[in-house]
Amino acid sequence: MAGQKVQIIQPSGDLRKRAVNFKTGFGVVLSAGETQKLQTVVEKSSEKFVRDIGATLRKLREDLAALPEGETLTREMLQRVGNDAIDIKGLGGTFKFPLLTQIAKSLHDYVLQIKTPGAWNAVIVGHHIDALYVVLAQRITGFGGQVESELLVALRAASAKYK
Amino acid sequence: MAEKIDFSKVRFLIVDPNGLALQMLNDILAMLGANYVRRASDYDKAMAVIKEGGIDIVITERDLTPLSGIDMLDYIRKDPASRDRLLPVIVLTARSEEPFVIEARDHGANEFVAKPYTVDSLYKRLAAIIAFPRPYVNAPTYFGPERRRRQQPFNGPDRRGVDPNAPPR
Numbered sequence: 001m002a003g004q005k006v007q008i009i010q011p012s013g014d015l016r017k018r019a020v021n022f023k024t025g026f027g028v029v030l031s032a033g034e035t036q037k038l039q040t041v042v043e044k045s046s047e048k049f050v051r052d053i054g055a056t057l058r059k060l061r062e063d064l065a066a067l068p069e070g071e072t073l074t075r076e077m078l079q080r081v082g083n084d085a086i087d088i089k090g091l092g093g094t095f096k097f098p099l100l101t102q103i104a105k106s107l108h109d110y111v112l113q114i115k116t117p118g119a120w121n122a123v124i125v126g127h128h129i130d131a132l133y134v135v136l137a138q139r140i141t142g143f144g145g146q147v148e149s150e151l152l153v154a155l156r157a158a159s160a161k162y163k
Numbered sequence: 164m165a166e167k168i169d170f171s172k173v174r175f176l177i178v179d180p181n182g183l184a185l186q187m188l189n190d191i192l193a194m195l196g197a198n199y200v201r202r203a204s205d206y207d208k209a210m211a212v213i214k215e216g217g218i219d220i221v222i223t224e225r226d227l228t229p230l231s232g233i234d235m236l237d238y239i240r241k242d243p244a245s246r247d248r249l250l251p252v253i254v255l256t257a258r259s260e261e262p263f264v265i266e267a268r269d270h271g272a273n274e275f276v277a278k279p280y281t282v283d284s285l286y287k288r289l290a291a292i293i294a295f296p297r298p299y300v301n302a303p304t305y306f307g308p309e310r311r312r313r314q315q316p317f318n319g320p321d322r323r324g325v326d327p328n329a330p331p332r
Contacts, residue, residue, distance in 0.1 A: 011296035090257030093279025
């Protein structure tokens with residue numbers, strides 16, 4: 001690396017010249033009113049979020065219930081559970097369901113570390129999905145209360161025990 | 164008088180495999196006044212738009228198929244065929260753990276927003292890119308925006324060779 005200089009390139013400033021002005025648009029720092037206005041977009045999508053995630057969870061529950069006695073999750077199912085969990089993790093908090101985000105993170109972390117799927121894995125995944133479903137069905141926004149905190153602790157403990 | 168950002172002058176590409184996430188981001192940008200927003204649900208569709216050119220800001224999820232948002236960053240910053248190596252990219256992802264933040268930064272992301280996000284947190288990153296663009300660094304092992312955010316006094320050797328008053332090495 002000796003002798004190879006680092007080049008600093010100044011941004012062209014073209015985008016700033018085009019978009020920044022003193023008349024129209026949103027403040028460089030949002031005012032409370034502007035934040036509120038943007039927040040309405042999220043609130044408008046909230047019902048769709050509940051419907052979409054509800055449908056995802058119902059499908060996961062059906063697929064788990066359809067597993068023959070003694071069978072466990074396939075790699076493909078684990079992949080799908082992981083993908084759905086990361087989606088729910090990413091969306092929950094935005095729609096004021098941070099508890100969904102936390103449970104979904106626990107599920108995603110759990111699925112990621114499964115090396116050879118066993119019978120217990122389906123049970124733990126099922127408990128996570130049930131918990132997500134209840135939070136959504138009961139519209140538990142925020143972090144919930146003591147019961148919800150204990151639920152999360154229990155899910156994490158079960159996940160750690162039945163790897 | 165305070166500065167404002169007119170988002171109708173900014174052309175966006177937004178990329179997310181999740182339909183609801185993509186729609187919500189599109190709706191937020193529309194509320195801001197953006198009227199040029201291209202949408203893509205996977206890597207290939209996003210790359211087709213990037214190769215066409217005419218985009219000012221890319222907002223992408225990290226996890227895409229068949230390749231990732233990080234591969235997209237690599238193309239933009241490093242590929243000789245890239246039309247704009249300085250194209251601003253925001254990585255907006257549910258992969259919010261520290262290694263993913265470092266990965267995005269080291270591959271040249273301008274900003275990183277962890278999902279779940281608030282409209283305020285997203286807006287701050289957009290405003291930073293548009294109103295306060297950072298310089299880019301072209302080094303043997305890195306090309307991308309300046310990674311140091313805080314300007315602190317530095318008394319070490321001038322390894323970048325950018326200080327005309329620095330003593331010879």
